[in-house]
Amino acid sequence: MVRITRRAAFQGGAALLAAPPLIDRANAQSAFDWRRFRGERIEVSVQLSPRGTMLQQNNKEFEELTGIRCGLEVVPEQQHRQKIIVEYASGRPSFDVTEISLHVNKRQVGKARWNTDIRSLLADSTLTAPDFDFADYGEGMVTYATQSDGRLDTCPAGADYFILYYNKELLAGKNIAVPTTWDEMYEASKRLADPTKQVYGHVGRGVKNANVVLWSSYLLGTGQRDMIDANRQLITDTPDAIWAGENYKKFLRNVSPPGSIGFNWNECQTTFMQGRAAMWVDGIGFAAPLEDRTRSRIAGKVGYAVVPRGPGPQHHCALFGAGYGIPEASRKKGPAWLYIQWALGKANQLKWLVSGAGVPARSSPFRNEEAIGRSHFPREFFQTLEASAKIARAGLPEIVPVTQFRDVIGSALTNSISGADVATELKKATAEFRPILEQSERET
Incomplete structure (x- = not known):
């Protein structure tokens, strides 16, 4: 938007x-x-x-x-x-x-x-x-x-607010600046990965439903900054939505831990606080455990930044x-x-x-x-x-059947991590959910 x-x-x-x-x-x-x-x-x-x-x-x-x-x-x-x-x-x-x-x-x-x-x-x-x-x-x-x-x-x-958490020690170790764009973050993630130590450049939600809010974080950085238009029609298969899906796919497939397809916020938080991921985009509410020295190996080493910019003219974070x-x-x-x-x-x-x-x-x-x-x-x-x-x-469309939306779009994103074509999956999911949204809009 x-x-x-x-x-x-x-x-x-x-x-x-x-x-x-x-x-x-x-x-x-x-x-x-x-x-x-x-x-x-x-x-x-x-x-x-x-x-x-x-x-x-x-x-x-x-x-x-x-x-x-x-x-x-x-x-x-x-x-x-x-x-x-x-x-x-x-x-x-x-x-x-x-x-x-x-x-x-x-x-x-x-x-x-x-x-x-x-x-x-x-x-x-x-x-x-x-x-x-x-x-x-x-x-x-x-x-x-x-x-x-x-x-x-x-x-x-x-x-x-969704923000960027980063491991200061890992970034400093390779003289990498805090990324300000998604492209910079992806390149930094590749450089920061050290599979021999089970350290990855990025961690993020992969499991169905929970993953939609990470995808929407990419979408908010494009020219399209919503998932429904002014006429309350679903627009989740546009070029910008597909771009967001492609970015989601490459981050989860290429620079995240094996098994990320099953990760919710809890697995992401655990991975990050163990020092096994350099960067993580998620809600600000997860910050407290990261600074808990009785639980987190990286307490005192966590950096905080606004989410990276996308290719669009405006910069937004998910809320x-x-x-x-x-x-x-x-x-x-x-x-x-x-x-x-x-x-x-x-x-x-x-x-x-x-x-x-x-x-x-x-x-x-x-x-x-x-x-x-x-x-x-x-x-x-x-x-x-x-x-x-x-x-x-x-970070989610303002609709009544929001849980169903997360399930349907989330399934498309999960399929893409497994190797399916992003555009095909999002078009199919959009077609599946559109009548559900239209029905909810007709109901009083």
């Missing part, structure tokens, strides 16, 4: 374009009061994760700040995704705030208009704290949280993440919005980063010197996060 600006993200939503400066001015003289809804009770449902656990541990802080009682439910990820969809569809969800996995449920929730458009809440100076600073959210995450019709129906929460939404059916939208502001405000988002609980959607934590100083991650880790936040783009 062409680089999406905040203006492009909010087409049809001019009010939000003006919101940050207007909010700042209005709140200077606003009647905002954290205790406006004291005595109320809300229900919140989030996924089980370090972020969910942190919210659970600090729930009393919110209650004391606002006087609002908060029932907080923390549910395992897969179970949570299923639970909230069932409750949304019933028309009577039990929660006033919930976490949404944008890479899984964004289109489904948006199409059904289950969530409140928070732009009106943002623009209300009596409901939005003066220091909430919506402009602090990374451009990529704001775009991600915005539906195609311009509605902002979740507040950006956590981000998972996955979550947002917090307020159901339209909720009768507690005001108290719910206060909860979101507290949970996703600057203080808590900084805590996420400092504690290692996750990557915040906000940008300011990446420049916080206290966070950098207290972290066991090097400064380039934070610089990579901030740079990735500016170029991030959805």
Whole structure:
């Protein structure tokens, strides 16, 4: 895709374009009061994760700040995704705030208009704290949280950017600079391989379904930066998509460990942390184990960089993440919005980063010197996060049958690793999935 600006993200939503400066001015003289809804009770449902656990541990802080009682439910990820969809569809969800996995449920929730458009809440100076600073959210995450019709129906929460991990020691040993293009990375991978020591230049996901997000990392560097077009038609067999598939194939077949066809993120992480792969492109969320000296042989030797550039005019990295939404059916939208502001405000988002609980959607934590100083991650880790936040783009198409998409396209990619022709496989997979997508678009 062409680089999406905040203006492009909010087409049809001019009010939000003006919101940050207007909010700042209005709140200077606003009647905002954290205790406006004291005595109320809300229900919140989030996924089980370090972020969910942190919210659970600090729930009393919110209650004391606002006087609002908060029932907080923390549910395992897969179970949570299923639970909230069932409750949304019933028309009577039990929660006033919930976490949404944008890479899984964004289109489904948006199409059904289950969530409140928070732009009106943002623009209300009596409901939005003066220091909430919506402009602090990374451009990529704001775009991600915005539906195609311009509605902002979740507040950006956590981000998972795909980045380039590299073994500093291996690159330095052969005087190889950190690659900035995929072509440079491929050539470097060939030079860094040392099969006699079971060391390979690259490692990446090969197993069906999981592999699609690596292929999309190549695609995001081409002239085509999405997998569906403006008419919501599938475009996964174009010349750019085939180029991405060819690159995926050569990296996995030629410069990765034997058996990579069966690798998911876990096998990739294990290979990299054992020092048996020089470079690995995957989610930022896997960084913590790499720096764990009790588990990783390369702790302290890991380098972090933005994903390499492709042949296209723009440079993007794959993005996955979550947002917090307020159901339209909720009768507690005001108290719910206060909860979101507290949970996703600057203080808590900084805590996420400092504690290692996750990557915040906000940008300011990446420049916080206290966070950098207290972290066991090097400064380039934070610089990579901030740079990735500016170029991030959805790593999967925003559709309802996203799991089926990953299965069908993933099978084509797996077949290509085995030697099948990439163009043939992608054309066949595109033809197979197209009616599935069209059917899902017709359904209400």
